[in-house]
Amino acid sequence: MNQTLTSAPVEYMQRMRDYYLALGYNNPYQWAYHESVPFHALKKSVTQSRIGLVTTAAPLKSGAGDQGPGAPYNAAAKFYKVYTGNATRDDFLGISHVSYDRDYTTADDIGSYFPLKALRSAKADGHVGKLSPRFYGLPTNRSQATTLKQDCADLLAMLQEDEVDLAILVAN
Amino acid sequence: MGCAKDIVEHCGVPRFVFSDFPLGNAAGKPHDIESQRQTLMLALDALDKASAPRTTLTSPQQWSPDTQWKTNFYSIAKLSDEELAQRRAEFDKIKAVGKEVRDQAEG
Secondary structure (H helix, E strand, C coil), rough: CCCCCCCCCCCCHHHHHHHHHHHCCCCCCHHHHHCCCCCCCCCCCHHHHHHEEECCCECCCCCHHHHHCCCCCCCCHHCCCCCCCCCCCCCHHHHCCCCCCCCCCCCHHHHCCCHHHHHHHHHCCCCCEEEECCECCCCCCCCCCHHHHHHHHHHHHHHHHHHCCEEECCCC | CCCCCHHHHHHHEEEECCCCCCCCCCCCCCCCHHHHHHHHHHHHHHHHHHHCCCCCEEECCCCCCCCCCCCCCCCCCCHHHHHHHHHHHHHHHHHHHHHHHHHHCCC
């Protein structure tokens, strides 16, 4: 078997533009771009902070078909409002509703896309101060305007309600 | 935390931990607790140490010595016209389902 050795990251935007143009769609996706990016230096260290985990993974949706490991792309499993989950439990969350690499990974270990257990271990080891009692689900299928004006506003309100100091978003 | 470096950096975020893994593994390798621990620790480092927006920390981990996965993702190089048409039809179905679900969610 020939090995291909490429150290450069995949250029996903170009790859996906070419792919959908080849499929005959003539309206290439406009990726979000922000000239100005907000930034705040930490007021207290991570070991003194409460962390909130934000995910684009989806809770199991009844009647929406296969959402488990290796499931085909499943648009029926998408969600359209920010949701919260109990971060003290280990409920199923899937990524069948997004375009992950189905040839080289199967999403059969939630820890590879939703690091809640790793966060709990980090807390137990003293690397983080506290964990929010809830985690937060962020929709992936909105317009950029809806993401900014509705979803991000909803998410921020929930994080503030839970007195979260630092949010970690894991994008899928 | 993410695996699509160009997309996240194009968007712009305060701090970014990039794992050069197939999409779907932004928190580390599956069934590899040490990989997942290291990836999270890098995220905590990014929180603590970044001093400006658009800071990217790259995980030193490698998915596999064979990087064929990078070439194959969404590759059109080996697809025939018939396969392209089939994929178009599949994607049209996915979009229709997505629209139906979105319309229901929005009432």
